[in-house]
Amino acid sequence: xxxxxxxxxxxxxxxxxxxxxIGTAYEKICADVIARFKRLEGEPVFxxxxxxxxxxxxxxxxxxxxxxxxxxxDQMADQFRQIWKSLGISYDAFIRTTEERHAEAVSKLFQRIxxxxxxxxxxxxxxxxxxxxxxxxxxxxxxxxxPQHGSEPKWIEEDNYxxxxxxxxxxxLKIIEEKRLLILPEIRKNxxxxxxxxxxxxxxxxxxxxxxxxxxxxxxxxVIYVWFDALINYISAIGFGWDEDLFPxxxxxxxxxxxxxxxxxxxxxxxxxxxxxxLEVPRMVFGHGFVSLKGEKMSKTLGNVVTPMDIVDVYxxxxxxxxxxxxxxxxxxxxxxxxxxxxxxxxxxxxxFGNLLQRVLTMIRRYRSGTIPTPHTLKEEDEAxxxxxxxxxxxxxxxxxxxxxxxVDFHLALARLWExxxxxxxxxxxxAPWTLQKEGAExxxxxxxxxxxxxxxxxxxxxxxFLPDAASGLFEQLGLPDRPDKLTPEAPTTWGQIPAGTxxxxxxxxxxxxxxxxxGSDPPGKPKPKxxxxxxxxxxxxxxxxxxxxxxxxxxxxxxxxxxxTEKLLKLTVDIGEKRTIVASIGKAFAPxxxxxxxxxxxANLKSVRIRGIxxxxxxxxxxxxxxxxxxxxxxxVAPGEKIR
Ligand code: MSP
Numbered sequence: 317x318x319x320x321x322x323x324x325x326x327x328x329x330x331x332x333x334x335x336x337x338i339g340t341a342y343e344k345i346c347a348d349v350i351a352r353f354k355r356l357e358g359e360p361v362f363x364x365x366x367x368x369x370x371x372x373x374x375x376x377x378x379x380x381x382x383x384x385x386x387x388x389x390d391q392m393a394d395q396f397r398q399i400w401k402s403l404g405i406s407y408d409a410f411i412r413t414t415e416e417r418h419a420e421a422v423s424k425l426f427q428r429i430x431x432x433x434x435x436x437x438x439x440x441x442x443x444x445x446x447x448x449x450x451x452x453x454x455x456x457x458x459x460x461x462x463p464q465h466g467s468e469p470k471w472i473e474e475d476n477y478x479x480x481x482x483x484x485x486x487x488x489l490k491i492i493e494e495k496r497l498l499i500l501p502e503i504r505k506n507x508x509x510x511x512x513x514x515x516x517x518x519x520x521x522x523x524x525x526x527x528x529x530x531x532x533x534x535x536x537x538x539v540i541y542v543w544f545d546a547l548i549n550y551i552s553a554i555g556f557g558w559d560e561d562l563f564p565x566x567x568x569x570x571x572x573x574x575x576x577x578x579x580x581x582x583x584x585x586x587x588x589x590x591x592x593x594x595l596e597v598p599r600m601v602f603g604h605g606f607v608s609l610k611g612e613k614m615s616k617t618l619g620n621v622v623t624p625m626d627i628v629d630v631y632x633x634x635x636x637x638x639x640x641x642x643x644x645x646x647x648x649x650x651x652x653x654x655x656x657x658x659x660x661x662x663x664x665x666x667x668x669f670g671n672l673l674q675r676v677l678t679m680i681r682r683y684r685s686g687t688i689p690t691p692h693t694l695k696e697e698d699e700a701x702x703x704x705x706x707x708x709x710x711x712x713x714x715x716x717x718x719x720x721x722x723x724v725d726f727h728l729a730l731a732r733l734w735e736x737x738x739x740x741x742x743x744x745x746x747x748a749p750w751t752l753q754k755e756g757a758e759x760x761x762x763x764x765x766x767x768x769x770x771x772x773x774x775x776x777x778x779x780x781x782f783l784p785d786a787a788s789g790l791f792e793q794l795g796l797p798d799r800p801d802k803l804t805p806e807a808p809t810t811w812g813q814i815p816a817g818t819x820x821x822x823x824x825x826x827x828x829x830x831x832x833x834x835x836g837s838d839p840p841g842k843p844k845p846k847x848x849x850x851x852x853x854x855x856x857x858x859x860x861x862x863x864x865x866x867x868x869x870x871x872x873x874x875x876x877x878x879x880x881x882t883e884k885l886l887k888l889t890v891d892i893g894e895k896r897t898i899v900a901s902i903g904k905a906f907a908p909x910x911x912x913x914x915x916x917x918x919x920a921n922l923k924s925v926r927i928r929g930i931x932x933x934x935x936x937x938x939x940x941x942x943x944x945x946x947x948x949x950x951x952x953x954v955a956p957g958e959k960i961r
Contacts, residue, residue: 323354323360326572329367332393339606342650343604345641350571351363351408356805358804362554363407364549365407368542369412370529372528374389397410404784411549419530429479434483443469445467447462451520475524477521479520481585484588488584500600500718501723504583511580521540529542547582551563573604576603576605605649607652608649634827637783638665642664676744676768683753690816692763693763698764704735709774709808743771769794776791786826796814866919868959871936872916874912876888876889885900886902888900896933897930898936902945
């Protein structure tokens, strides 16, 4: 590698005691857009993600599953990677804190800080929140509880080693004031400045009461505090401690993207560690907002976690990407509701965007036998569309590049893209190709159809960092050789790039409209019909662990009745070791009384949904069409509630 420094963008590394939810996915999607946009503009990019494995909660979760922590972390890493892949996250490297290269970097950085005289032994006694993996001062608690998790911190007393963080207060203030470390958005910067103005205290950086972690080089019966360990991932992944030539090609990081809850670790402790070791500080930390569910924090205990795969399996990755990017402002908190999700999906994706592609392709096929025509002289309205398209990429960039003074705002970037999408729809309404066809205005029709196609090509190019699958589908259906990850920087900034004689394909909806099955029911979590992507989702391999996540049980049907005013809904009471109400769409094939005493297979841990006001707590397995349906039933002596493996 030569020349310009590679743009280095990172996300937080995730604790692996839980699988990703849409909040953690949000962060990865945002970083992915930044990385893809930079690549689109021809900049060399290195996009790093990873897993944070040395947490006490990770060890506990492994123990609860009867696994050795390393084996558990291996399994989780596979699952995380698979989920990120399904979301189209284009990371270049994935670091795990249990890797050897990471341990080497941690030891080396520790040694440098130690040699600089910033590490000393002392006794720690105080409060510790195991969910944050953070030490708390009494005055920082809310009613004696952790302000992040609402749980009571533990009192711990240990012989620890300390890092002399207090020595760095002034230095950090200075680098922030001089904008050598940019903190965005402003509200996060203010929080950090307040902490700094209050003065910093030294922090404990080792733990002596447990052994899951990297041994302290100077006292191997201690392990390094998980945050001190985790922050070093940003340099261990790029050669620090194991490839000194590689390291300067990437460091300093251009953008650390992290949640608002952990901005202080990145803007205070991390720069202090780097300064002590004589390394450069990151150029920017962006502390994004939280995605919550109907205003509530998502958590396993509240049982309200929406996983990315709940959405991706049904609607495809771009629907989730679009919603998360479009519906909240990056620096602020956002909210997920299925209602808003469906509205955006049907309105923005299926209607505005999907329809535009569909109608342009249909007209090219109908009026020009599927070949995109060559344009003639452009008129004012064509010029206006061209101008809009040519400004699109640089307009979108202004919302993604905070070094220009603004914040990063994905929702504004997408709003700008949708302006051009709507403009192109209006252009078609206004130029009315169907009338031009009727009137025999052949040259004008050529120009209008080719301009609309050209506009779609540019929209596809600029959209590709946000919705890579949809962009790919758009290029494919337009018959273009372009692939979203192989575009040249000129692709979105030059007009008239469609090769002569390009043949479009038969239109296929990129975002098929989703109508909830039963009118009046809540938008379903997993509506049918399931989006099928031949060769992609179907036939995809799953691991035994993924299969194990389905709690399949034998269920005996005790009661069955029709749900009033519906054709195919039956309300069943099923014994699966406990009584469950299940609303099943099987009423066209079965009379309620025919189902009594049958032993069926129930997915017992399916997320509950309210259908026609009835809470349905599971699903039966069946095959066939609505009218000719076969239920999966069990023969022989199987007790209700028996686990099916
Ligand atoms: N392991 C630490 C980070 C170490 S980085 C050196 C950690 N892990 S985490 O799994 O709890 O969180 C990972 C990231 O997801 C963090 O940036 C966190 O702020 C973010 N989010 C966690 N919940 C979130 C939402 N509900 N919404 C948006 N981001 C969320 O912290």
